[in-house]
Amino acid sequence: MPENTPLLSVRDLKKTYQGASGPVEAIGSISFDVRPGELVCIVGPSGCGKTTLLKCLSGLLPPTAGSVTLDGAEVTAPPKKMAVVFQEYGRSLYPWLTVRDNVGLPLKARGVPRRERLAAVERALAEVGLGHALDTYPWQLSGGMQQRVAIARAVAYEPEILVMDEPFAAVDAQTRADLEDLVRRVWQDLGVTVLFVTHDIDESVYLGERVLMLSSSPTVVQQDLAIDLPAARDQLTTRAMPRFTALRTQVYEQIQRAKRGETVAATS
Numbered sequence: 001m002p003e004n005t006p007l008l009s010v011r012d013l014k015k016t017y018q019g020a021s022g023p024v025e026a027i028g029s030i031s032f033d034v035r036p037g038e039l040v041c042i043v044g045p046s047g048c049g050k051t052t053l054l055k056c057l058s059g060l061l062p063p064t065a066g067s068v069t070l071d072g073a074e075v076t077a078p079p080k081k082m083a084v085v086f087q088e089y090g091r092s093l094y095p096w097l098t099v100r101d102n103v104g105l106p107l108k109a110r111g112v113p114r115r116e117r118l119a120a121v122e123r124a125l126a127e128v129g130l131g132h133a134l135d136t137y138p139w140q141l142s143g144g145m146q147q148r149v150a151i152a153r154a155v156a157y158e159p160e161i162l163v164m165d166e167p168f169a170a171v172d173a174q175t176r177a178d179l180e181d182l183v184r185r186v187w188q189d190l191g192v193t194v195l196f197v198t199h200d201i202d203e204s205v206y207l208g209e210r211v212l213m214l215s216s217s218p219t220v221v222q223q224d225l226a227i228d229l230p231a232a233r234d235q236l237t238t239r240a241m242p243r244f245t246a247l248r249t250q251v252y253e254q255i256q257r258a259k260r261g262e263t264v265a266a267t268s
């Protein structure tokens, strides 16, 4: 695929729920593209429709209007080319399966032969620094390690796009910093396209090459901001850069505007 052809294309997406006391317009109208190999963060205030958007993107919820296209095909069911990592790692791993079997499960379901599957599982676990944990069970690991297993499972599947839904919201600050660096490393090493949803402004700027800021519900893209920080990022030096501070201030101000219900045109 040429580099400028979008991998994921969201066009005029609208979602209205039928609530008990009438229609709830969760998503007003959202349009954006993600090109192959990009790392895009989506950030917005609580209740702005991030979960609704992700459900529509991953084919779990039909939009009221508009479309989602992945690699040229309209998404109407969970796409094979997409892997999703959720916040609740504790519920996404099977406690009765070893780490090796948890990571290998989607490949088994896809019919990948055993030898090839085991090689892919070992590669993915080595990538997330858990090459030594193949035969352990999820409940023998810390929360951060379990989330690494969930990331390895997504990576082993070799998706065209890796969607992460607030994946680090439930871990402590130090683990979170390590996992952020892990996501950037996986993105750089494997060239996978990443769409990362977070409510954390600093995290969106530290991780992303682009940040899409959502307005309050009914949601639109408030701003599409290019993150022009150096590709090699480091928790101490990058976060201490004046440019980092300027970008986080810009995102913070937009989120505050979104909370007040002020919408501005999406610009980069």
Ligand SMILES: Nc1ncnc2c1ncn2[C@@H]1O[C@H](COP(=O)(O)OP(=O)(O)OP(=O)(O)O)[C@@H](O)[C@H]1O
Residues within 6 Å of the ligand: 017, 018, 019, 024, 025, 026, 045, 046, 047, 048, 049, 050, 051, 052, 053, 199, 217
């Ligand atoms: N099944 C539903 N029926 C009716 N309204 C809903 C339903 N699901 C979500 N909503 C409403 O749609 C809006 C967006 O909700 P959504 O959960 O997508 O936001 P969010 O950004 O993921 O929130 P948070 O960051 O707090 O998790 C909210 O006003 C919510 O109350």
